[in-house]
Amino acid sequence: MLEKVKDWSDEFYESFKPIAMGFVNEAEKCLQCGKCTGQCPAAAVTPSYNPRKIIRDLVFGNVKRVLSSVELWQCFFCSGCYSVCPMDINFPFFVFMFRLAAMNEGYGWEDVKQLEGYAEKSYLKDGITVSTFERNPYVLDTVGDIGKIRAEAGLPPERKVSARGVAEINMISDLSGMTAFMKQIGGVELLDCKSCTDEQAKRCKRKPMPSKVGKVKTHYRFYNYGEPGGKKHAQAG
Amino acid sequence: MPRLDKVAQIPKPEQIFFFKSCVASNKYPGIEACGTESLRLLGVEPVESEEQTCCGGFVTFANVAAPTASMPAVARNLSLAEEKNLDTCVVCNGCWTFLNEFGHFMNHNEEVKASVNMMLNMMGRSYEGSGQVFHIAELFYRLKDDIAKKVKRPLAGVRAATHYGCHYLGGGKYSAIDDAQMPSYMEELIELMGGTVVPYTANRECCGTGFTQIINGKDLSLEHTQRKLDSVREADPDLLIVQCPYCHSQLDRVQQQLNFRQGTDYQTPVLHIAQLVGMALGVPEGKLAFAAHISGRKRLEEVWDRVGR
Ligand code: SF4
Numbered sequence: 001m002l003e004k005v006k007d008w009s010d011e012f013y014e015s016f017k018p019i020a021m022g023f024v025n026e027a028e029k030c031l032q033c034g035k036c037t038g039q040c041p042a043a044a045v046t047p048s049y050n051p052r053k054i055i056r057d058l059v060f061g062n063v064k065r066v067l068s069s070v071e072l073w074q075c076f077f078c079s080g081c082y083s084v085c086p087m088d089i090n091f092p093f094f095v096f097m098f099r100l101a102a103m104n105e106g107y108g109w110e111d112v113k114q115l116e117g118y119a120e121k122s123y124l125k126d127g128i129t130v131s132t133f134e135r136n137p138y139v140l141d142t143v144g145d146i147g148k149i150r151a152e153a154g155l156p157p158e159r160k161v162s163a164r165g166v167a168e169i170n171m172i173s174d175l176s177g178m179t180a181f182m183k184q185i186g187g188v189e190l191l192d193c194k195s196c197t198d199e200q201a202k203r204c205k206r207k208p209m210p211s212k213v214g215k216v217k218t219h220y221r222f223y224n225y226g227e228p229g230g231k232k233h234a235q236a237g
Numbered sequence: 238m239p240r241l242d243k244v245a246q247i248p249k250p251e252q253i254f255f256f257k258s259c260v261a262s263n264k265y266p267g268i269e270a271c272g273t274e275s276l277r278l279l280g281v282e283p284v285e286s287e288e289q290t291c292c293g294g295f296v297t298f299a300n301v302a303a304p305t306a307s308m309p310a311v312a313r314n315l316s317l318a319e320e321k322n323l324d325t326c327v328v329c330n331g332c333w334t335f336l337n338e339f340g341h342f343m344n345h346n347e348e349v350k351a352s353v354n355m356m357l358n359m360m361g362r363s364y365e366g367s368g369q370v371f372h373i374a375e376l377f378y379r380l381k382d383d384i385a386k387k388v389k390r391p392l393a394g395v396r397a398a399t400h401y402g403c404h405y406l407g408g409g410k411y412s413a414i415d416d417a418q419m420p421s422y423m424e425e426l427i428e429l430m431g432g433t434v435v436p437y438t439a440n441r442e443c444c445g446t447g448f449t450q451i452i453n454g455k456d457l458s459l460e461h462t463q464r465k466l467d468s469v470r471e472a473d474p475d476l477l478i479v480q481c482p483y484c485h486s487q488l489d490r491v492q493q494q495l496n497f498r499q500g501t502d503y504q505t506p507v508l509h510i511a512q513l514v515g516m517a518l519g520v521p522e523g524k525l526a527f528a529a530h531i532s533g534r535k536r537l538e539e540v541w542d543r544v545g546r
């Protein structure tokens with residue numbers, strides 16, 4: 001673990017605050033009581049996921065451990081931790097700022113890449129993030145044409161956002177840097193699993209991992225908070 | 238702490254800005270149709286706008302962008318209601334939490350508000366922070382006496398279980414109208430419309446969508462939903478009532494997926510509270526749009542037989 005010591009950063013948390021526009025503060029107040037972790041649905045399915053430890057690592061400056069972890073990407077964003085926290089720490093906001101910081105270091109792009117379609121093809125094109133498109137054939141079989149159902153319900157067959165509305169959110173996207181960010185994600189190059197070392201393959205837990213997402217070189221993420229446990233890994237192992 | 242004192246502060250407006258939800262519009266249109274229709278029956282005129290987009294929270298929570306991209310999008314949507322001098326009514330917990338949390342944040346952070354307004358001014362809009370955002374379930378609770386008076390199809394003999402959804406309770410620690418750990422207003426509404434409430438163990442647990450986990454970590458998501466569904470099945474309600482279209486989609490669709498993957502037989506119809514209220518208020522069957530629902534269709538027919546079409 002010694003080599004990790006030099007990755008500790010006393011400045012990280014301070015530098016983190018302005019980027020987050022004041023959303024994340026007062027982590028120092030954390031009592032380490034663990035109420036957050038006790039009721040966390042993500043911890044219920046991945047026992048090594050532990051918001052309490054992540055906060056501790058932020059305050060102590062053990063940043064590398066958080067940023068390179070798989071656990072960081074397991075949060076359900078349910079805000080349950082915030083609702084029970086005696087110190088009012090809004091942990092999910094920490095998670096998305098952590099994830100941005102992790103991406104800055106080259107971690108986690110492959111996950112975000114999967115969501116890009118919703119942002120680019122649906123949100124920026126139509127102004128609506130979830131489209132009528134149905135990728136599950138069984139659902140399609142059962143439900144059929146949603147436009148018809150909408151018409152029967154007395155709604156226009158297709159919900160439309162005005163051209164002005166779409167233009168405005170595109171402008172917001174351009175001005176806020178979101179468009180540039182998404183250009184970076186671009187296309188994905190898939191990692192050739194044959195070139196993995198055994199150690200990497202074991203840690204990879206069978207999640208197909210692209211080595212490059214767009215122009216960004218991605219890094220492996222590890223279960224830094226202990227054995228992941230849970231049903232998924234019991235079966236995979 | 239129960240926060241039902243907040244209910245009295247909710248106005249009984251003549252008009253309200255009806256905020257459309259992506260999932261409700263495109264996956265479960267009955268929520269949208271019943272939402273507007275039930276409000277009308279209760280004397281509140283819903284006002285819609287084609288300028289309204291997705292609430293704008295998704296891009297931040299999916300980490301496709303920083304909060305700097307969500308904030309102006311949220312402000313822009315809120316400004317549409319402000320232009321009309323109206324409060325906003327949402328049908329989705331996600332819209333509710335993003336509009337409320339980001340709105341609240343801008344209202345208490347002049348610098349952020351000014352920078353957001355700089356962007357909005359370029360498109361001829363501005364955000365003041367004058368309007369309020371209510372969840373449709375809150376409005377229903379506020380109008381419960383009117384609902385009780387106007388029930389056309391009493392839900393006699395209908396056993397309903399509830400699911401509140403994390404983004405109303407968790408994120409709404411200070412703005413929700415009820416105790417975030419143990420809410421009960423939906424139960425009250427169900428009983429008031431003549432239904433029977435069925436308790437079950439995993440009542441206040443997450444639906445398992447996990448926001449983006451259903452896409453990035455599907456196994457984890459399904460595992461969590463299955464726990465929930467197992468608990469629901471044990472209690473065996475006729476209907477599972479939700480107040481968020483995203484929970485709705487997860488709980489409805491995952492039943493089919495689990496049945497397919499594991500040969501189980503989960504068959505509980507899932508309804509949004511707007512649809513249940515619509516049903517009780519006598520909204521025509523077509524507007525409930527049950528054709529978009531996947532699981533428990535037979536059970537839903539039985540419920541129809543009991544309440545009468
Ligand atoms: S509940 Fe709050 S104070 Fe307690 S460990 Fe979690 S973050 Fe810290």
Ligand code: SF4
Pocket residue numbers: 036039040041042043051074075076077078079080081082091092
């Ligand atoms: S928001 Fe994330 S860390 Fe907090 S309880 Fe939910 S899953 Fe756990």
